[in-house]
Amino acid sequence: MAGISQAELARQLGVNKSTITYHVKRGLTHAQIRELIKARRKENPAVEAAASGVEKNAPVAGEGVAELRKKKLAAEVTYK
Template sequence: MAGISQAELARQLGVNKSTITYHVKRGLTHAQIRELIEARRKENPIAEPASPEIGKNAPEEGVAELRKRKLAAEITYKNLQAEQARVKLEKDKARLVDMEDVNELVVHLASITKGVLQAFENKLPGKMEGLTAAEMVPMLREEIKAALYSIAEESRAQIKIISRAEQ
């Protein structure tokens, strides 16, 4: 493989010489370039190289094949545009939000939850001093219920803020 020229490799793979040059400058060997291009073709069959007889014995077939490929590429492009429009519409309908906003919300709520739970160690010992286990249970339930309510309220408030920012 090392003795093959970039132009010959490009011809064998059905790509421009500049494509080969680009990958060589990135430090890839000819074997690696061949693997890369073949892998890309498997992922995107529209990019199949023209058959060897195109341009030699059957010029009309070559033009027809190119037209088919162009049409297939245009269809793929239109489908991608439609998918982008659908995603934008879903986002506009507030069904989707940016991941950055979701990450910020999760971090904020984790911080609030941590603070509420850490407050138990300052609040509960004084309230529970001298109580029996049976007397402690209802008090613990009430404190946990109040803590969860405060976390839920903070969650609602943050979600409203994100919802307004997305609109």
């Protein structure tokens, strides 16, 4: 996958771009980052469910940032 950007790799893997940047700075190649993230998801299925958008608070098309923040805050308050 020569020439793929960090942003595109992040989108494909369902992670934040800063996650990719962190691993690149540590010296990992894009292929190694893919393997690492896939291995971590196998170890922790909850991460896989969250990354695939299966979570109950998944964003709906057209939903604004303010609504997403409210949902996140409500989920954090409920969790604690």
